[in-house]
Amino acid sequence: MKVSEITQLINLPTQIIDQDITHITDDSRNVTPSSIFICTARDPIQATKFCQAALKQNAALIITGNDTDLSSPKFNLTNQAQEIYETEDRQAKCSLESNKIIKVSNPYLIKARLAKLFYPTQPEYIYAVTGTNGKTSTAHFTRQLLHLNDLKSASIGTLGMIGDFNNKLEETGLTSPGVIEFSKLLGELVVSNINHLAIEASSHALEQYRIGETNIFSAAFTNFSQDHLDYHLTMQDYFKAKMILFERLLPPKHLAVLNQDIAEFEQIKQICTKKAHQVITFGHKGKDLTIKDIALNQQGISLKAEIFGKSRVFQLPLVGKFQAYNLLTAIGLCYPHINLNTLEEATNQLSSIPGRMEKVNHQKHIFVDYAHKPEALKNILLAAREHHPKKLIVVLGCGGNRDALKRPIMGKIASDYSDIQIITDDNPRFENPAFIRQAIMAACPNGIEIADRAKAIEQAISMASSEDIVVIAGKGHEQYQEINNEKLDFNDIQIATGCM
Numbered sequence: 001m002k003v004s005e006i007t008q009l010i011n012l013p014t015q016i017i018d019q020d021i022t023h024i025t026d027d028s029r030n031v032t033p034s035s036i037f038i039c040t041a042r043d044p045i046q047a048t049k050f051c052q053a054a055l056k057q058n059a060a061l062i063i064t065g066n067d068t069d070l071s072s073p074k075f076n077l078t079n080q081a082q083e084i085y086e087t088e089d090r091q092a093k094c095s096l097e098s099n100k101i102i103k104v105s106n107p108y109l110i111k112a113r114l115a116k117l118f119y120p121t122q123p124e125y126i127y128a129v130t131g132t133n134g135k136t137s138t139a140h141f142t143r144q145l146l147h148l149n150d151l152k153s154a155s156i157g158t159l160g161m162i163g164d165f166n167n168k169l170e171e172t173g174l175t176s177p178g179v180i181e182f183s184k185l186l187g188e189l190v191v192s193n194i195n196h197l198a199i200e201a202s203s204h205a206l207e208q209y210r211i212g213e214t215n216i217f218s219a220a221f222t223n224f225s226q227d228h229l230d231y232h233l234t235m236q237d238y239f240k241a242k243m244i245l246f247e248r249l250l251p252p253k254h255l256a257v258l259n260q261d262i263a264e265f266e267q268i269k270q271i272c273t274k275k276a277h278q279v280i281t282f283g284h285k286g287k288d289l290t291i292k293d294i295a296l297n298q299q300g301i302s303l304k305a306e307i308f309g310k311s312r313v314f315q316l317p318l319v320g321k322f323q324a325y326n327l328l329t330a331i332g333l334c335y336p337h338i339n340l341n342t343l344e345e346a347t348n349q350l351s352s353i354p355g356r357m358e359k360v361n362h363q364k365h366i367f368v369d370y371a372h373k374p375e376a377l378k379n380i381l382l383a384a385r386e387h388h389p390k391k392l393i394v395v396l397g398c399g400g401n402r403d404a405l406k407r408p409i410m411g412k413i414a415s416d417y418s419d420i421q422i423i424t425d426d427n428p429r430f431e432n433p434a435f436i437r438q439a440i441m442a443a444c445p446n447g448i449e450i451a452d453r454a455k456a457i458e459q460a461i462s463m464a465s466s467e468d469i470v471v472i473a474g475k476g477h478e479q480y481q482e483i484n485n486e487k488l489d490f491n492d493i494q495i496a497t498g499c500m
Contacts, residue, residue: 003061006036010113012063012102019060024114026178031057038111039064040208051101062101063110070101112179112209119183121190123154123197126214127333130201130245131222131259134326138222140353141330142198148346149338154189157200159354161185165192179212186214196337198330201249203241204231211249218255218333219245222325224264239264243271252276257332259325260285282328289328294321296387298365298469307331307340314347319357319367320383355476357383360496365389365469366461368492370476372399372426374409377473381417389469394418395460396473397453398440399482400431407436411444418471420463421447424456426474427482453481454495461499472496 002018023035028050031037037054041047044067051070054062104110129138136158146153147164154163156177177185189197201219205211224239246256246268256272258265261283272279282289292311293304301316303324316323327347331338338346352358357380360366367384371377377396384392394414398407414421423440425433433451441447450456457472464470472492475481481490 003036006114006117007061007102009117010110012104012110021060024111024118024180026111026180028053028057031059033058033060035059036061036063036114038062038107038114039068040107040111041065044069055100059100063107064101064103065107066103066105068103070103108179108207108209112212115179115183116213119180119187122183122186122214123189124195125197125217125334125337127196127198127218127220128201128211128214128216128245128249129198129220129222129329129333130203130206130242131220132225134222134322134329135200135202136353136356137323137326138220138329138333139198139200141327141350142333143196144350145330145338145346146196146198146334148349149342151196151337152192152194153196153198154194155198155200156182156185157198163189163194163197165194177210179208179210182210183212196334198333201245203238206244206249207241214249216245216250216254218257219250220257220329220333221246221259221264221268222329223259223262243268246271246275246277250275250277253278255280255332255336257282257329259283259329260287280332282332283325286328289332291324291328294324296321298387298389298467300387303327307343308335310340312344314344316347316350317359318350318352319359319380319387321386322383323352355478355493357471358476358493360493361500364461364464364466364500366464366472366496366500367470368472368476368496370474370478372474374406374413377410378413378417380471380473381413384469384471385417387469390465390467391419391469392417393420393422393460393464393468393470394473395422395424395453395456395471396440397424397426397433398436398474399427400429400433400436402429404439407439408443411440411442411447414440415444415446420460422456422460423447423449424453425451425481425483426453427478429482430484433483453490453492457492457495458499461496 001021004018006021021034021036023032025035026038031054037059039047039050041050047064047068051062051064051068127142129135139155139157143153143155152164253276256277257280258268260281280288284291288308290306295302300318303314305312355370357367357369369380371380396414398410421444423437437449450459460470475492479491480487
């Protein structure tokens with residue numbers, strides 16, 4: 001495709017000598033003479049540096065933000081144009097400053113348009129979830145429900161990409177891929193005959209057009225609380241970023257699945273009504289997916305709910321009342337494609353997020369969780385306590401060369417919210433692990449110190465009866481233990497499984 005064709009299709013001007021383009025990239029290291037380089041660096045100095053690198057690589061065309069400093073002699077600008085061009089979309093306002101560089105007000109938007117132009121293929125049904133908490137679990141449950149209904153499905157988000165790939169695709173380590181990578185993945189899924197995809201839509205991904213101009217089948221909003229204010233600065237801006245999913249991406253008459261129990265419900269509903277979405281509500285107040293009762297026991301969650309007017313009882317092998325909300329959100333997102341008559345049987349087979357209160361087996365109540373920060377540790381211990389164990393046993397440590405101030409805080413939380421604490425090594429990295437354990441033990445006077453993590457896990461499990469719960473915290477799904485710049489094979493789940 002020629003430069004002139006591309007710029008015309010995405011409503012951008014150019015004076016460049018026409019040539020074929022075979023590649024688009026947002027990484028200056030990957031630029032070739034037939035590449036378009038799109039720079040989305042937020043820092044003007046960084047943007048200038050990356051554009052200079054792309055010029056050295058002889059990029060065919062460079063698109064960058066208005067703040068990029070092109071006054072440096074290194075750019076060797078020629079044919080400077082004074083005229084300001086404006087497209088139909090004011091967010092793409094731009095000026096042509098050289099025969100190779102176009103400055104735009106929103107390079108994220110232009111990158112999304114280019115990504116769709118170069119990689120237009122995507123699954124037919126895409127289910128998106130946003131909100132402060134619950135996105136990962138909801139996407140995970142949505143994929144599983146579809147899979148249990150014999151529909152080839154996948155999910156993309158914090159866990160990377162997981163799905164029914166038939167060995168054609170490998171799981172990725174991507175947590176929030178850029179729009180170019182995301183668009184490529186969509187096409188690869190279709191090649192693997194996967195037409196159902198659940199995605200997490202974070203506020204960053206929405207504001208930065210990482211989801212691009214994806215065709216969304218249904219969208220959900222879980223809940224809203226303070227987060228990411230280092231990026232969005234205000235709660236209003238944070239909320240506005242979340243609403244992009246409903247205001248820009250979700251087409252009219254498509255499903256909007258909303259939590260009716262949250263304070264923001266009426267505001268979100270008004271936005272969806274204005275956009276002519278089909279609104280489905282869930283929660284205790286929800287009219288379509290209604291929580292009637294939640295009971296917690298050592299086997300998991302017993303949920304009584306009305307699903308579109310019909311009473312249902314779900315037995316979920318999961319921990320925490322919040323999972324009931326995540327399940328109903330997932331049902332709302334994909335209900336047109338699943339058998340509601342077999343819903344109870346399907347939900348009984350759901351698994352938790354890998355490494356997030358993941359149950360090791362169904363005989364003993366042993367859970368592995370990634371919690372490595374104070375608030376996260378407190379939350380998982382409180383969630384486990386709600387299931388009424390006779391004793392709650394926790395195994396924990398803290399990483400080396402990281403926030404040392406949290407160590408006594410973690411120890412105090414373990415002491416306050418569990419019955420037995422076993423203090424062990426996490427990823428000590430370059431620190432003396434004994435010093436790390438000592439800092440935790442200072443606020444956890446009754447803790448049992450066992451340096452070897454495998455032995456600590458074995459000890460915790462050997463101490464637990466069938467009425468107890470063991471939580472192994474800190475590493476979750478990690479496959480290694482980092483000691484003195486070495487990543488040694490280590491997996492909490494494998495160790496725990498071998499102890500039973």
